[in-house]
Amino acid sequence: MTAALRLARRLALTALLLPGLALAHGHLKSAEPAPDSTSAAPKQLSLSFSEGIEASMSQVQLQRLDGQAGTAITTGKVISGRDERTLDVPLEAPLEPGRYQVKWRVLAKDGHKTQGDYRFTVQ
Ligand SMILES: [Cu+2]
Numbered sequence: 253m254t255a256a257l258r259l260a261r262r263l264a265l266t267a268l269l270l271p272g273l274a275l276a277h278g279h280l281k282s283a284e285p286a287p288d289s290t291s292a293a294p295k296q297l298s299l300s301f302s303e304g305i306e307a308s309m310s311q312v313q314l315q316r317l318d319g320q321a322g323t324a325i326t327t328g329k330v331i332s333g334r335d336e337r338t339l340d341v342p343l344e345a346p347l348e349p350g351r352y353q354v355k356w357r358v359l360a361k362d363g364h365k366t367q368g369d370y371r372f373t374v375q
Contacts (some may be wrong), residue, residue, distance in 0.1 A: 277302070277303065277360055277362070277364045277366045278301045278302060278303045278305055278358050278359075278360035278362075278364065278366045279301060279302045279303075279366065279368075280299060280300070280301055280302075280356065280368055280370070281300050281301060281302050281337075282300045283297065283298060283299045283300065283354070283370065283372075284297070284298040285297070285372040285374075286372065287370035287371065287372065288370070288371060288372065289372050289373070290372070290373040290374075290375055291372070291373075291374065291375065292374070292375055293346040293347045293348075293349075293374050293375075294343065294347065294374075295342070295343060295346075296328075296340050296341055296342045296343055297312060297314065297327070297340070297341040297343070297354060298333055298338060298339070298340050298341075299312065299333075299338065299339045299341075299354075299356060300333070300337055300338045301337050301338070301339070301358065301360070302337070303337060303360045303361060303362060304336040304337055304360065304361035304362075305332075305336065305337060305338075305339055305358050305359065305360055305361065306358075306359045306360070306361060307330050307331055307332045307339055308330075309358075309359035310330050310339060310356070310357065310358035310359055311330065311356070311357045311358075312327070312330050312339065312341045312354060312355070312356045313327075313354070313355045313356075314327055314341070314343075314352060314353070314354055315352065315353050315355075316350060316351070316352060317350070317351040317352060317353050317371065318350050318351045319348070319350050325343070325347070325352070326344055327341050327342065327343055327344065328341065328342035328343070328344060329341075329342075336361070339356075339358070347374045348374065349374050349375055350373070350374060351371060351372075351373050351374075352371065352372055352373070352374065353369055353370070353371050354369060354370055354371070354372070355367070355368075355369040356368055356369065
């Protein structure tokens with residue numbers, strides 16, 4: 253076995269033994285309103301991640317999925333929530349009943365960027 257192959261095997265084994273390390277990025281763990289939920293109109297969006305997040309370097313976009321589909325909803329600035337893993341997004345006006353999509357792009361405090369999206373319904 254060549255030295256390079258031995259090193260590659262060792263790195264692969266390390267990645268297997270330390271899945272937490274390999275996957276340690278800012279993943280969405282929960283949100284309010286919750287993904288795929290139906291609820292009364294929220295006053296704000298709250299997104300909780302698996303890691304500390306830089307609020308000032310993160311974006312959350314909200315858009316309508318029905319009615320005037322694709323209409324972007326103007327929100328307040330993304331701010332830190334109850335802890336460093338949570339982002340809050342104040343809403344400027346109550347959301348009308350309908351289906352919404354949240355798209356998020358965040359910078360974790362470890363310097364990694366992640367993104368994703370989810371949907372919820374307002375009654
Ligand atoms: Cu990371």
